[in-house]
Amino acid sequence: MSGRRVDAKVVLLGQEGVGKSSLVERCAHRRFRPGPYQNTIGAAFVAKVMSVGDQTVTLGIWDTAGSERYEAMSRIYYRGARAAVVCYDLTDSSSFQRAKFWVNELQNCEEVRPGWGGRGGAAEPCRWGRGAGGCAGSAGASLPPLCLPQGCRIYLCGTKSDLLEEDRRKRGVDFHDVQDYADEIKAELFETSSKTGQSVDELFQKVAEDYVHFTAFQVMTEEKGVDLGQRSGAYFYSCCHH
């Protein structure tokens, strides 16, 4: 792995204890460590090589600390991310409120992005602009409904689904409520278990596939000179989206 270039930065966000580190552990090492819970301090990094068709994509995954003590630091880690996996514990409704907090954070768009290709282009201003009060988000008539940093896509991830298999009454976050919210913010939704592995591979595979497809799409539109501002598909909604 050493020396391999990271293609896409991925950041994991969410309340402490929701299972972000366990998700990374399952994705990267295909294991679950049930031992005593240890808070992440600062952030941890792992690179994961994924295959999408005949292409190889290296995801650089940043596992941030969920403790509010490290909130300011977590903001640094989502800068430049192509994907944000916003986690909540399926058995804990307060963790879903915290997930919404992180989505709002992500929706405060960056003014400058490092080129459409994300592969070292010169900095250029956000194509959608920014109002005096910051990103207008869905309230802005002429702006897209979402403004995310540097074409970042959001993946909502409900964790610990194995606990629901044991006892359905443990569900603290309604699936349909989250699905409605995911539709509203144009996010993907996954319910995972790092313990059993349920949907963990699917989540990171989707992140890699979206990265490849958006990059290919972007190259195509740049070559053909398509005006992204004239299109209405979901891919065009995000500020600085590629």
Ligand SMILES: Nc1nc2c(ncn2[C@@H]2O[C@H](COP(=O)(O)OP(=O)(O)OP(=O)(O)O)[C@@H](O)[C@H]2O)c(=O)[nH]1
């Ligand atoms: N049953 C079950 N427990 C889980 C799962 N994922 C994580 N846990 C447990 O939840 C606790 C917290 O997991 P972590 O992965 O450390 O949580 P975190 O979000 O990284 O926490 P911070 O580092 O504090 O932000 C640990 O005791 C894990 O064993 C899961 O899928 N199922």
